[in-house]
Amino acid sequence: MRNINIKELAKVLNLSTSTVSRAFRDNSDISKETKDKILAAAKEHNYQPNHYASNLREQRSKTIAVIVPELGNNFFSQAIHGIERIARGKGYHILIYATDDDYEKEVSFIRHLHNGRADGIIMSVSGEANDHTYLNELSQQRLPLVFFDRVYEDIITPRVITNDYDSSFSATRHLIKQGCKRIAYLVINKNLSIGKTRMQGYLDALEKYGIPFDDNLIVDCTNSYKRNNVILKDMFTRLKPDGVFTSVERLAFATYYACYDMNISIPQEVKVVGFSSLQIAPLLNPSLTTVTQPSTQIGIEAASLLFKMLESPELVNSSETVVLDSKLIKRNSTAKL
Amino acid sequence: MRNINIKELAKVLNLSTSTVSRAFRDNSDISKETKDKILAAAKEHNYQPNHYASNLREQRSKTIAVIVPELGNNFFSQAIHGIERIARGKGYHILIYATDDDYEKEVSFIRHLHNGRADGIIMSVSGEANDHTYLNELSQQRLPLVFFDRVYEDIITPRVITNDYDSSFSATRHLIKQGCKRIAYLVINKNLSIGKTRMQGYLDALEKYGIPFDDNLIVDCTNSYKRNNVILKDMFTRLKPDGVFTSVERLAFATYYACYDMNISIPQEVKVVGFSSLQIAPLLNPSLTTVTQPSTQIGIEAASLLFKMLESPELVNSSETVVLDSKLIKRNSTAKL
DNA sequence: TTGTACGCGTTATCAA
């Protein structure tokens, strides 16, 4: 288990540890000859500089932490994919943390990361609670932090988001143009800024096109499949919407399941559009009209921003905001008859 | 940026560093009073023991590495979710590495992990190449390693797999019972043991039920959507299969797309079943019959096995194999007319 | 119960 260390390797080569160390650092003066000899021996003995010793010495870890509400969600795994690509290119390692939308975990992860384990954090917030002061408390000595997609508006740090307001407006307008008059808006956490922004686009589109707003049509859902099924069936029974706009992918699926169960046909009786990064949306029955976020690109931008902060902090404004465009992709779930 | 260290905290408290250190370690002798005082001060000053210094001192990192062929794939993200749950419970951190099915990257990741960065590795292999000796070379001092799902058979290390042979046999038998006579088997990498095992189940089912085997019906696909589309259209044109069994999820989607393009109706003209962890398989058009692996559970088992190796190596046989059962879930894509 | 002192493996400074 124990790997060979620099001292042993130096002894084998009859050199000092400093010389051996130099062979692994690019800048230092060392003769080509010696360097080659050392690298060859290193390979033979399977020597690699111990990362923890280096980190301790250099005060940086070449590691970034990624905190997301959940794994096993298309959007986040694709974003992580994007982050991974950039980080790998820079020779950085990635630590993954899933909060399960639990605020306590989020706080705990962030606090723990302040022990040198990571050089920076990329996070999509849980949004369970309203007290984010813990982030501000750390602010003087806060690790470089980039938000993506789900952000806390009261925390000033660079962020990568999408044009949610416009997308929501377009999606809602699309439903209206397809003939919907009673459009339900499904959301999981109204308090989360992303939920609010998306809702505002919905509200403004209704107003602009003269559709009366019915408070009941804003439906608060959960992360539980079972409870959502109950909530949605109740919604269909009581409110008879002819259009459904879901602020997250999962609720579009829940809508489909509820419609299947109740024999409500999409798009004849109700049209559905949802935010979703599902690549097989065309294969659904019916194919799902989506607001598709450039998820991988979001990850790429977020990682790039973080590295910019790490490499040249002076070039990054702490309120820097990168806005990417989502696309409304019209499919059969909103087809006119 | 610089966090307070143990020395400074000790000075503030008028205590020695060892006493402060003890407050954070559970086993050491320290008066409750002093401990509370230290922990309070630590909280106030936002002190946390530097992880790299601790790791260096203790020679372990409380970190495990997870290596997968790709992120953004339902199976792997669900498996990672399972791993995450167990690791978090043990207070371990998770490093993520995606190989993109690139053997070079896999080798590089593994080599780099041998510098103390991780205490153990959980991996699903890339399977691009046949030379896995690099793993054996490291074997005397190899990090504890657990394979899951996609494994190298020539490397002896604990593994968590599913009953692929049986599942394939059942899936093929199901197609036969639904009336299929010309069943194509779609695979991405024939050399990968998992491809072979699944194929054997298919072959044996054909034989048992007296269906003549046609070599052309074993179709080698790729990871590229575009190329697969060409390959599959060609297959439908030339071979006219009436059943398709896909060894990975992606190929089931590719089959759907090809059928859509060619106006081949599922299940009327061709029936489709595939290995898949897609949770919304019921929402596809038509709903997809799947062999569903317990992906999260696989992650849980793999992580548990790794921790067993870390905690009590003597209890783990290096050829220990955990086999979990997949389920054949019959849906409309294989319905009889 | 608390403090002193050393070493974990590395790299940077300085001297040779």
Added chain:
DNA sequence: TTGATAACGCGTACAA
């Protein structure tokens, strides 16, 4: 170009 040495921050023998 190479070598000796100190320091990074922590945890633990050992001493008090």
